[in-house]
Amino acid sequence: xxxxxxxxxxxxxxxxxxxxxxxxxxxxxxxxxxxxxxxxxxxxxxxxxxxxxxxxxxxxxxxxxxxxxxxxxxxxxxxxxxxxxxxxxxxxxxxxxxxxxxxxxxxxxxxxxxx
Amino acid sequence: xxxxxxxxxxxxxxxxxxxxxxxxxxxxxxxxxxxxxxxxxxxxxxxxxxxxxxxxxxxxxxxxxxxxxxxxxxxxxxxxxxxxxxxxxxxxxxxxxxxxxxxxxxxxxxxxx
Numbered sequence: 001x002x003x004x005x006x007x008x009x010x011x012x013x014x015x016x017x018x019x020x021x022x023x024x025x026x027x028x029x030x031x032x033x034x035x036x037x038x039x040x041x042x043x044x045x046x047x048x049x050x051x052x053x054x055x056x057x058x059x060x061x062x063x064x065x066x067x068x069x070x071x072x073x074x075x076x077x078x079x080x081x082x083x084x085x086x087x088x089x090x091x092x093x094x095x096x097x098x099x100x101x102x103x104x105x106x107x108x109x110x111x112x113x114x115x
Numbered sequence: 116x117x118x119x120x121x122x123x124x125x126x127x128x129x130x131x132x133x134x135x136x137x138x139x140x141x142x143x144x145x146x147x148x149x150x151x152x153x154x155x156x157x158x159x160x161x162x163x164x165x166x167x168x169x170x171x172x173x174x175x176x177x178x179x180x181x182x183x184x185x186x187x188x189x190x191x192x193x194x195x196x197x198x199x200x201x202x203x204x205x206x207x208x209x210x211x212x213x214x215x216x217x218x219x220x221x222x223x224x225x226x227x228x
Contacts, residue, residue, distance in 0.1 A: 042218035
């Protein structure tokens, strides 16, 4: 049982390039989330999804887009990368909404550097 | 708005010392959940505990214990007889009526041999 898998684990981009981070979960979870982690700021929510075909903005959505075409996958896209997007990105999933006994299962993280 | 504060940015202790990590939260929800996660040097996020707002009983799990006090909006985490393997960043988190977990900035714990 793989849990939550993120690809790639590392990526270096030049300013203005685009890329997509893939998150896949095999636990049949309804809810999926993308967070970014920056030093001294904890984890901040970028976008989330409450089910297949749905997405919603989190705390820091600017510069990112997401898609949830299949229940098990949640893609995070950067259309034109900026140095401010240098961060570690974490995907997470939960079986129901956060307002429940469930907790978040996290992927291993993806370290993105934008030069 | 929901907010989680972890005032201790970094803590260093010597092995076998007890250490308490502070967490103070803000929410207008009457029903909410509080969590602690551990992030060891390897980088993954490990779930430690979940507590709902109606259960103020303290919890103990081995060397770990948690003290939840609604009166002070705090959910503190104590490690007894710390070990080098406890060295990590610890995050406190809150979830309420929205589809979001709000994380604190984390406390980096270094346990020295």
